[in-house]
Amino acid sequence: MNGQAVEFPKQALLTRLALSDSGFVFDPVTGNSFTVNTSGLSILRLLQKTEDWTDIIATLQAEFEVSYSVAERDVLEFATALRSAFK
Amino acid sequence: MSRVITVAITGMNALPESPGPGLAVARCLREQYGDRVRIIGLGYDALDPGLYLSEFCDASHLIAYPLHGSEVLLERLSLIHQADPIDVLIPCLDAELPLMVLLAPRLSAIGIRTFLPTAEQLTRRAKDQLPELCELAEVHCPELRALTHPNFFHTCHNEGWHYPMVVKGVFYDAKVVYNAEEATTAFYKVAAEWGLPVLAQRFVAGEEYNLTAVGDGAGKLLGEVMMKKRALTSKGKAWAGISTLDENLSAAAGRLVAALNWRGPLEVEVMRDAQGEYHLIEINPRFPAWIYLSQGVGRNLPALLLELALGHPVHEFPTSVAGTFFVRYALETIVPLSTFEHLMMAGTLDFNK
Amino acid sequence: MKQTWVKPFLTAHRMGGMNKFGAVRAQNHQSDIDGVEIAPLLEKYGSPLFIVSEKTLRDNVRRLRRAFATRWPKVRHGWSYKTNYLAAICNVLHQEGSWAEVVSEFEYRKARANGVPGSRIIFNGPWKPNDILELAAQEGATIHLDHLDELYALEQVACKLGKQVPVGIRLNFDTGYTDSWSRFGFNLESGAAKDAVQRIAASPWLKLTGLHSHIGTFVLDVRAYSAQIRIMTDFMEQVERDTGCVIEYLDIGGGFASRNALQGMYLPPDQIVPSFEQYAEAICGTLMEATKGRAAAGKPLPTLILETGRAVVDDAEILVTTVVGGKRLPDGRRAAILDAGINLLFTAFWYNHEVKPLRPLNGIAEETVLYGPLCMNIDVVRASIMLPPLNVGESLVIRPVGAYNNTQWMQFIQRRPAVVMVTQNGEVSVIRASEQLEDVSGLEQVPLALQQPFPQGIPA
Structure with missing residues (x-):
């Protein structure tokens, strides 16, 4: 799997989000707010810096006790949630 | 009261169209006791407006929905109680009453006092049991029929029932219907939401009056305040109202409270017909949203309830006053996003910190 | 020390649903029945498994x-x-x-x-x-x-x-x-x-x-x-x-x-x-x-x-089932696919059964749909329930299931699993063995001309 195959929301769209340690996410453009869990917050923070798939998975593996395939599967699914939440 | 008493109050959903009573109860207590009472607002949604009003609440918490059962709620209340000990809990919503009554002994065991009716008292004032109660209390009550099938609406004229009549759910919902077709539609709608039986009630033409008071649990009605709605929201709630005074109404309410041995707050809804007779429509087991009027007429009922819950001797109220007028209004409060975030994420706000 | 991985999730704040304290206790689980651990029973008798007390x-x-x-x-x-x-x-x-x-x-x-x-x-x-x-x-x-x-x-x-x-x-x-x-x-x-x-x-x-x-x-x-x-x-x-x-x-x-x-x-x-x-x-x-x-x-x-x-x-019987897959539905809800569905749980048509994980689960509860294993759209065990994220292999206890399920269950698409009883002495007895293929097809008879291999072969 390479990064190009996964479509995340545009980086500009993700960098505008206000991310709080509590898991509270605020989108200043739409006015919507969200709750995100610890792993989701890590992914959002990563995505604000990089779109490189290998980087993302590797960083998550360094941070969390998780296998490559589980992390890949869950991030793939998370991408769907992000696409519908941030437009 | 010598020390600061902590009171937890539910029903902080002070929405303009159909407000919960909690905020008005908190306001009554704040005006009576000032800083000698610490008020904890309990809500079911981070958007319940009362939870953000630091002039009435010292702290706010989200609690578990009644539909998740007593254990979940008890666990949440215990957790709040550990961090911020509660002396008295005043539940203000119909839907939570059966649950709170069930939990009352266990709440009392951990030091949270309540002043609530028994499960039996609560059942005896249920809509479908009102005729039996009214017979005992010698209060008029529109005839009621429990239905499991809408056939009744087509044959009811044979039994002397005429349109319009009222189709009601056992818990909530009431619709005035003018013919069998409307009645049948209402039957299925109510049955789908609240289950069987569906209640048919004879329509009483007249004007609606409301009375609120506290039952002392020994058959006595305390501090009755009567009110006539003068303007309604689109949900039929009072937008403006005026205090009234009628010994016949307070006597009728007194007989109901005596028949039930009612313990705790209540709201009695009646229709007054052209002959001036009162017909009981329902009894709500809590304070109404317009309870601030009780403070307006010099009979602060939430304060009375608090004294009763604490086991203090209660004093006689001055005579109630007719003609005290109220208008309800909506206004905005500014909430820092971090405050919303905190309530949302941690389920808790403490305005004193 | 690395953190425990919980499936990432994001949920929008909507009016009427802003209370994550409303629903669930993460520690609300059931690992035994009358003191007998359930997990070893699953290993021995397979999942899904009905257990009677x-x-x-x-x-x-x-x-x-x-x-x-x-x-x-x-x-x-x-x-x-x-x-x-x-x-x-x-x-x-x-x-x-x-x-x-x-x-x-x-x-x-x-x-x-x-x-x-x-x-x-x-x-x-x-x-x-x-x-x-x-x-x-x-x-x-x-x-x-x-x-x-x-x-x-x-x-x-x-x-x-x-x-x-x-x-x-x-x-x-x-x-x-x-x-x-x-x-x-x-x-x-x-x-x-x-x-x-x-x-x-x-x-x-x-x-x-x-x-x-x-x-x-x-x-x-x-x-x-x-x-x-x-x-x-x-x-x-x-x-x-x-x-x-x-x-x-x-x-x-x-x-x-x-x-x-x-x-x-x-x-x-x-x-x-x-x-x-x-x-x-x-x-x-x-x-x-x-x-x-x-x-x-x-x-x-x-x-x-x-x-x-x-x-x-x-309430004298539970059904233990295991998660076999999960997905995120297009409307944002989480879904889990279980190895037990309405084939075993006919009462799911009219009850919202209580569902408890076998062990405490990490993560915030969110709205989840529980689907059964049948390739049928109606196979829904719970249309909406608040549960923490569920990984494949996680087992859940569904309860109470003692009434009408062991009589109205269907041999449809799947075989029916074992039913065991935890006795008063804490022993475990099989009271109905899990069905085998022969139990289902044993009553069938195939006319000679329809038995494989076909004498005339198979058309290309």
Whole structure:
């Protein structure tokens, strides 16, 4: 799997989000707010810096006790949630 | 009261169209006791407006929905109680009453006092049991029929029932219907939401009056305040109202409270017909949203309830006053996003910190 | 130290749903049943797995019996076979003194095969074929007539046997609290019941000794039973006066609710489901009041027969299932696919069963749909439940499932799993083995010309 195959929301769209340690996410453009869990917050923070798939998975593996395939599967699914939440 | 008493109050959903009573109860207590009472607002949604009003609440918490059962709620209340000990809990919503009554002994065991009716008292004032109660209390009550099938609406004229009549759910919902077709539609709608039986009630033409008071649990009605709605929201709630005074109404309410041995707050809804007779429509087991009027007429009922819950001797109220007028209004409060975030994420706000 | 991985999730804040403290306790799990760990049972017997608690079953029926026996002198419990007719379950209840209440030829024979004598069988139902009706009459079963054709059939049987057969009739009427099930038995308001009574009185072969009715299912208002008792005792007095018969028993059927959440029910079960004591108080109180003149009139107090099924067995059984897959639905909800679906859990059509993980789960609860394993759109175990993220291999306990699932389950797409019982001594017994392919296809026969390999080969 390479990064190009996964479509995340545009980086500009993700960098505008206000991310709080509590898991509270605020989108200043739409006015919507969200709750995100610890792993989701890590992914959002990563995505604000990089779109490189290998980087993302590797960083998550360094941070969390998780296998490559589980992390890949869950991030793939998370991408769907992000696409519908941030437009 | 010598020390600061902590009171937890539910029903902080002070929405303009159909407000919960909690905020008005908190306001009554704040005006009576000032800083000698610490008020904890309990809500079911981070958007319940009362939870953000630091002039009435010292702290706010989200609690578990009644539909998740007593254990979940008890666990949440215990957790709040550990961090911020509660002396008295005043539940203000119909839907939570059966649950709170069930939990009352266990709440009392951990030091949270309540002043609530028994499960039996609560059942005896249920809509479908009102005729039996009214017979005992010698209060008029529109005839009621429990239905499991809408056939009744087509044959009811044979039994002397005429349109319009009222189709009601056992818990909530009431619709005035003018013919069998409307009645049948209402039957299925109510049955789908609240289950069987569906209640048919004879329509009483007249004007609606409301009375609120506290039952002392020994058959006595305390501090009755009567009110006539003068303007309604689109949900039929009072937008403006005026205090009234009628010994016949307070006597009728007194007989109901005596028949039930009612313990705790209540709201009695009646229709007054052209002959001036009162017909009981329902009894709500809590304070109404317009309870601030009780403070307006010099009979602060939430304060009375608090004294009763604490086991203090209660004093006689001055005579109630007719003609005290109220208008309800909506206004905005500014909430820092971090405050919303905190309530949302941690389920808790403490305005004193 | 690395953090524990929990599936990432993001949820939008919407009006009316902003309370994550509203729903779930993360520690709310069930890892054992009567002290026996569930996880090793799954390893041994496979997932899904039904587990019965013998202790709960016995406790329930004893509580039922006590509630009624302390309030009425003559009480009999008929175990409703259709609720759960696994032989081990039936025999626990028979050991506790319950009779068998059956509604078909199959159930009658099943009760006999369990060792129940005909004289301890209550035979209900709208179809009792002639041969079994004859056997039941011969063996002295308590027979309840459902319709006129059955009345005539039983008269023929009695005539053939050359003996007078005692008989009860099933009644239906409007209590004002429940939907009247007018399809079963003889209607009271229309006079059909009275006609049937007169016809029995006129027969030399039949003798009316009992009245039966069943007012509905999951009846939450105990006043419905008071109304039922008043109507039945009035009718009892009337038929005794009119025909000179003596009614020896009143069978009030079942219908007591279990601690399960009906879909669309407004309040949770712990707030509205009456206890056995509350049912008993309403029933026996009214019965006492309605029969107080009988002793003076020299008539016996009727035996009270209960056919309580659901409320006795429902919470004595759980279904343990395992997550086999998960997905995020386009509308944002989480979905989990389980190895047990409506093929095993017919009651999922009307209950919102309680679902607890086998061990405490990490993560915030969010709205989840639980799907079964069938390739059928209707296979939904819970349409909406708040649960933490579920990984493949995570097991869940679904409860209560003791009523109607082991009888209404389907061999459809999947084989049916094992049912085990945790006995009073803490031992685990298989009470129904898991089905094998041969159990399902063993009854099939394939004509020679359709057996593979086909003599003419397979078209390319």
